[in-house]
Amino acid sequence: MSASPPIIDVAGATQRFGTRTIFRDVSFSVRRGEVFVILGGSGCGKSTLMKQLIGLLPPTAGRITIGGDAITEESGAAERDRALRGMGVMFQSGALFGSMTLLENVMLPLQMFTPLPPEARVAVARVKLGLVGLADAAALMPSEISGGMAKRAGIARAMALDPPLLFLDEPSAGLDPITSAGLDQLILDLRRDLGATFVIVTHELGSILAIADRCIMLDRHAYGDEGGIIAEGDPRRLRDESTNPIVRAFFRRQVPQTAEAA
Amino acid sequence: MNVADGAERRTLRFAGRLDADGAARIWDNAMRAARQTGRNRTLSLDLADVAYCDLSGTALLLTAEAAHAGRTVTVGASEELQALLDRARATSPRKPAPYAGNQLPGADPLGLLRAGLRSAANGAAFIGEALIALWRVPERRRMLQPVEVMRFADQAGVRSVPLLLLLGTLIGLILAFQSAVPMRRFGADLYVVNLVSISLLRELGALLAAVILAGRTGSAFAAEIGTMKVNEEIDALTVMGLDPMTMLVLPRMMAAMLVMPAMTLLLDIAGLAGMTVVMMAFGFPLVAVVTQIGRAVHVGDLVQGLVKSVAFGAAIGAIGCREGLGTGAGPRAVGLAATGAVVGGIVSTILLDGLFAIIIYRLGF
Ligand SMILES: Nc1ncnc2c1ncn2[C@@H]1O[C@H](COP(=O)(O)OP(=O)(O)OP(=O)(O)O)[C@@H](O)[C@H]1O
Ligand SMILES: [Mg+2]
Numbered sequence: 001m002s003a004s005p006p007i008i009d010v011a012g013a014t015q016r017f018g019t020r021t022i023f024r025d026v027s028f029s030v031r032r033g034e035v036f037v038i039l040g041g042s043g044c045g046k047s048t049l050m051k052q053l054i055g056l057l058p059p060t061a062g063r064i065t066i067g068g069d070a071i072t073e074e075s076g077a078a079e080r081d082r083a084l085r086g087m088g089v090m091f092q093s094g095a096l097f098g099s100m101t102l103l104e105n106v107m108l109p110l111q112m113f114t115p116l117p118p119e120a121r122v123a124v125a126r127v128k129l130g131l132v133g134l135a136d137a138a139a140l141m142p143s144e145i146s147g148g149m150a151k152r153a154g155i156a157r158a159m160a161l162d163p164p165l166l167f168l169d170e171p172s173a174g175l176d177p178i179t180s181a182g183l184d185q186l187i188l189d190l191r192r193d194l195g196a197t198f199v200i201v202t203h204e205l206g207s208i209l210a211i212a213d214r215c216i217m218l219d220r221h222a223y224g225d226e227g228g229i230i231a232e233g234d235p236r237r238l239r240d241e242s243t244n245p246i247v248r249a250f251f252r253r254q255v256p257q258t259a260e261a262a
Numbered sequence: 263m264n265v266a267d268g269a270e271r272r273t274l275r276f277a278g279r280l281d282a283d284g285a286a287r288i289w290d291n292a293m294r295a296a297r298q299t300g301r302n303r304t305l306s307l308d309l310a311d312v313a314y315c316d317l318s319g320t321a322l323l324l325t326a327e328a329a330h331a332g333r334t335v336t337v338g339a340s341e342e343l344q345a346l347l348d349r350a351r352a353t354s355p356r357k358p359a360p361y362a363g364n365q366l367p368g369a370d371p372l373g374l375l376r377a378g379l380r381s382a383a384n385g386a387a388f389i390g391e392a393l394i395a396l397w398r399v400p401e402r403r404r405m406l407q408p409v410e411v412m413r414f415a416d417q418a419g420v421r422s423v424p425l426l427l428l429l430g431t432l433i434g435l436i437l438a439f440q441s442a443v444p445m446r447r448f449g450a451d452l453y454v455v456n457l458v459s460i461s462l463l464r465e466l467g468a469l470l471a472a473v474i475l476a477g478r479t480g481s482a483f484a485a486e487i488g489t490m491k492v493n494e495e496i497d498a499l500t501v502m503g504l505d506p507m508t509m510l511v512l513p514r515m516m517a518a519m520l521v522m523p524a525m526t527l528l529l530d531i532a533g534l535a536g537m538t539v540v541m542m543a544f545g546f547p548l549v550a551v552v553t554q555i556g557r558a559v560h561v562g563d564l565v566q567g568l569v570k571s572v573a574f575g576a577a578i579g580a581i582g583c584r585e586g587l588g589t590g591a592g593p594r595a596v597g598l599a600a601t602g603a604v605v606g607g608i609v610s611t612i613l614l615d616g617l618f619a620i621i622i623y624r625l626g627f
Binding site: 054055056059084085087089091092093095096097098108109112113157176250 | 404405489493494495498499500501502503504546
């Protein structure tokens with residue numbers, strides 16, 4: 001691993017809702033051009049952590065910088081805007097705009113932030129939809145497509161402006177294995193061809209081992225009743241070498257032996 | 263189920279099928295028996311005669327176990343049943359959160375009014391935010407699409423024309439008729455025209471238009487934006503660097519302010535027409551009625567109503583959007599937002615109207 005500068009740096013991120021600590025003291029950094037995966041059981045705060053990274057949810061405590069710009073500082077609104085401008089996000093639900101067709105969904109960021117003339121916008125948007133296998137669905141409304149299609153359209157929209165940093169929340173959940181493998185390949189291709197950095201939340205074991213350079217694993221009981229990071233590193237090494245029972249159980253698809261269930 | 267009492271032990275002997283039906287039949291008795299066992303006696307659940315036990319039956323056994331303060335033992339369970347019990351026991355919370363059930367909220371007649379006042383107050387602050395967004399439109403020009411304004415104006419205004427005409431005519435008819443009867447006794451029936459036209463132009467036109475706008479459009483704004491909020495669409499806009507205030511709120515507020523004077527004018531005209539019909543039925547010629555309208559009202563009356571209507575439109579539009587953006591999670595929240603928009607819109611209209619009355623009185627119109 002070369003020492004390219006981190007594009008994301010998280011120090012001590014903590015999230016509390018009321019008296020519940022979803023996670024605390026989460027620290028990690030993501031290098032440029034890396035596929036970084038956030039793992040963890042359902043409800044452990046992966047989507048919440050992602051919302052912090054994309055500036056939607058100010059962490060209860062901690063500091064997050066993206067491309068050197070702190071997004072958690074109260075004061076630096078301009079700095080924050082600049083940091084957020086360079087990212088594309090796919091939400092867990094897809095979050096497509098319900099009043100627009102898929103094509104218009106992908107075109108919206110182009111219309112807002114690029115000088116492209118209308119016909120060029122259409123062409124660019126079609127290319128992106130084609131990449132996720134939705135070339136034929138461009139004219140459909142979000143209410144007319146399946147859950148897996150909505151996810152892929154969400155990815156196309158996240159890629160609309162060719163952002164150097166992409167956040168994908170469970171991109172392959174609900175997809176069949178072939179489409180899911182195609183998506184993994186797309187992620188690797190974009191990383192190779194455009195040098196994009198990916199932060200991906202996923203549970204798909206196959207996908208993790210295929211695409212992730214590094215990962216962190218969150219757990220709800222990392223510190224007793226409080227959640228946090230329980231493992232960090234190359235997923236293949238974690239699979240083979242980790243001694244943490246939850247991590248081992250995760251990679252072996254087993255019920256952990258020392259679970260809190262006892 | 264039967265209960266056998268010993269000195270140190272009470273045995274509940276279960277028999278037959280412990281499924282939802284079976285458990286329902288003996289639930290209360292079993293719980294009572296378990297509770298009354300006393301903490302220093304052992305509760306023994308004898309399952310030897312149980313022919314079948316599913317998860318409902320398991321819940322019965324575990325709840326009985328929990329109801330008893332002292333030690334509980336299970337005897338005679340088949341291997342499968344014992345495994346099922348162990349598994350369910352391991353995964354149930356030790357201190358389950360009390361379940362309050364699906365209760366009707368207590369009656370609170372003032373709650374709605376209070377909620378209305380609150381959303382009116384929030385709406386006032388929100389108008390401030392909207393003004394800031396308006397100030398920044400030059401740097402975000404692409405986010406504010408004139409087409410959108412026209413679309414909402416169509417939805418809020420043009421499509422409500424039939425309702426406006428109907429309501430206006432009826433109000434004119436009713437007002438004229440109701441006041442003509444007593445006025446006639448004083449021989450002042452022609453002055454019904456003054457009464458009705460002044461109240462229509464100054465007050466009722468704008469007020470009724472506001473009620474229609476709040477009911478048809480304020481609620482729709484709240485539901486649309488609320489659904490977007492629930493679907494994370496607002497979050498998606500925000501991360502794209504698109505300002506929801508500029509993209510969603512400003513066009514709606516502008517449309518509401520744009521259509522209100524037109525709606526008010528239509529209501530005024532329809533109301534006057536309705537009144538004219540009544541007056542003619544009472545035997546006044548059309549010319550006399552029209553001349554009397556001309557004498558009774560001034561341009562100031564009309565302008566007053568129209569100016570007020572713009573303010574009502576701003577308030578209703580703002581409250582609708584704010585309720586939408588403030589929507590919590592889940593489909594029920596969208597309904598609550600729509601209700602809040604209507605109630606808040608009407609309450610704020612009334613408050614504003616009072617304010618206008620004071621201002622206009624002070625100014626001496
Ligand atoms: N706005 C909120 N208010 C209170 N609690 C919240 C809120 N958002 C999330 N939570 C809680 O935070 C926890 C983590 O939620 P999150 O959506 O981040 O989980 P996740 O790891 O993405 O799960 P999944 O894999 O199922 O998507 C959950 O227990 C949830 O109840
Ligand atoms: Mg999630």
